[in-house]
Amino acid sequence: MQVTNIKEVIAYLEEIIETETARDSKLAYFTVLYHKVTVKIKEAIHNKEFEDNPRMEALDVIFANRYLEAYTQFQNGEKPSECWLVAFQAADWYWPIILQHLLLGMNAHINLDLGIAAAEISPGYDIIKLKKDFDKINEILGDMIEGVQKDINKVSPVIGLLDKVAGKFDERLADWGINIARDGAWLFAENYALANNTEKEALFKKRDASIAWLGRDLRKPGFIFGLFAKFVRLFETGDVKKVVKVLSS
Numbered sequence: 001m002q003v004t005n006i007k008e009v010i011a012y013l014e015e016i017i018e019t020e021t022a023r024d025s026k027l028a029y030f031t032v033l034y035h036k037v038t039v040k041i042k043e044a045i046h047n048k049e050f051e052d053n054p055r056m057e058a059l060d061v062i063f064a065n066r067y068l069e070a071y072t073q074f075q076n077g078e079k080p081s082e083c084w085l086v087a088f089q090a091a092d093w094y095w096p097i098i099l100q101h102l103l104l105g106m107n108a109h110i111n112l113d114l115g116i117a118a119a120e121i122s123p124g125y126d127i128i129k130l131k132k133d134f135d136k137i138n139e140i141l142g143d144m145i146e147g148v149q150k151d152i153n154k155v156s157p158v159i160g161l162l163d164k165v166a167g168k169f170d171e172r173l174a175d176w177g178i179n180i181a182r183d184g185a186w187l188f189a190e191n192y193a194l195a196n197n198t199e200k201e202a203l204f205k206k207r208d209a210s211i212a213w214l215g216r217d218l219r220k221p222g223f224i225f226g227l228f229a230k231f232v233r234l235f236e237t238g239d240v241k242k243v244v245k246v247l248s249s
Contacts, residue, residue: 002065006042006057009064013038016071017244024240026091027071029098030105032247033148034067040140050133055121059130063117067109082208083108086215096219097233098156098243102148103218110181111211115188116204127193134186141178154246156236 003009013035020028041060050056070080074088087104090096096104122130153160192203221229237243 003061003068006038006045006060009038009061010035010042012064012068017248021241021244026096026101026240027088028240028244029101029247030087030109032244033102034105034109036148036248037141037144038064040144041137044136044140050136052129052133055130056133059117059121062120063109063113066113066117070108081108081112082212083112083215086212086219090219093219094238095230095233097159097229097236098152099159100218100229102152104215106178106181107211107215107218110178110185111188111214112207114182114185115192115207118186118189119193123193125194127190130189131186134182134189138179138182141182145178148247151247151249155243156232158232158235 003012013031016031017028017035020026020031038060041056044050045053045057045060070084071088073080074084079085080088087101087108090101090104118130118134119127149163153163188203188207192200195203220226
């Protein structure tokens, strides 16, 4: 799979969602979220909300191709980057909750792929010119958090109850967490953009290993959080088609 424009990105994501939903595979969960984000980015580009809208579409395409390549490799029995392998393997496990599946995909795609895509679209010192538009995506993601949270609540009763108790705190926490991840992605992008080919390979391996380690922590948290996640999972629907329908709404 390789795409050349944002319309193709959306079409391929829809194809993956349909395929994985038909297989009752939880791989569909992150793809649904990614599809929603991409549609919002497309709207922002159409409305000329970025400093350089053609560049942002090109960034979106490079970014998406990294996910599509990893997904295709995994489906073909090949090994994708380590952090994507951690995320994909969790799809067959019973215990990870919906939120964990979403976070595992975000972990690999934001913490590894985004920095590489940014560096490729703005190599060398040109990376600085991308910063404002890069930060603009934070605003778009922040605006989506509450809606995604409400969707999760519909299929995860315990998470829904916690959301009512926490009020807006959990949305603010999620927004803060996304900003932290994207700040890390930006620092990685700067280093990667200014590196030579040999340095890039070393940076990639180190970053991939680090993000894979974080993914394993997300997939199997410590005893207390792991016990809580299992409690959440017992009350959470395992019906992939239902989850996809709700997350897609």
